[in-house]
Amino acid sequence: MKNAQCKKCLNKFHEKEIYTIQQFQYRKEPPYKWSVNYFKKLGITEWDSFCEECMSKYSEESQNTWAKSKI
Numbered sequence: 001m002k003n004a005q006c007k008k009c010l011n012k013f014h015e016k017e018i019y020t021i022q023q024f025q026y027r028k029e030p031p032y033k034w035s036v037n038y039f040k041k042l043g044i045t046e047w048d049s050f051c052e053e054c055m056s057k058y059s060e061e062s063q064n065t066w067a068k069s070k071i
Contacts, residue, residue: 021048
């Protein structure tokens with residue numbers, strides 16, 4: 001049963017496959033606090049739900065922005 005919806009692409013997916021930016025607290029860089037502030041500027045909160053594909057895109061996007069900000 002599909003009962004969750006991705007905030008970005010609006011596709012529905014199984015609730016057990018929900019991804020949130022809270023999962024970024026486990027990566028080494030950028031720091032989680034930076035990630036929360038970055039996504040807040042995009043209108044994304046820690047509790048917004050995303051599908052795996054969109055979360056992967058956001059992860060890559062935030063990594064690239066972090067890398068550019070360190071130059």
